[in-house]
Amino acid sequence: QLQLVESGGGLVQPGGSLRLSCAAAGFTLDYYAIGWFRQAPGKEREGVSCISSSGSNTNYADSVRGRFTNSRDNAKNTVYLQMNSLKPEDTAVYYCAARPYYCPENYYEYDEWGQGTQVTVSS
Secondary structure, three states: OOOEEEEOOOOEEOOOEEEEEEEEEOOOOOOOEEEEEOOOOOOOOEEEEEEEEOOOEEOOOOEEEOOOEEEEEEEOEEEEEEOOOOOHHEEEEEEEEEEEOOOOHHHHHHOOOOEEEEEEOOO
């Protein structure tokens, strides 16, 4: 059974940074692509980014490209999302999701989802 746990969220000022972590429990992430999604109150779920199992392929939403960066540390069984130059519109609950090997085209192709971590960007 796949189990993912997000952490690293919190309250930051505009222009600040956070690093989110997506850790696996009960399995290894070596062979899984990890996607990040976010959802703000009253908004639909938005795809943020994805990193393939090898780490060689990444993609980003236009809204975060150049500010957010995917990385992974398989030795720690953890995937990271570095978030820089944060804006108030980045405020949302952030989720990670896992799917074997490759970043999928659609959100429903992911096999497992974490419970989410709150990111709030405010003065």
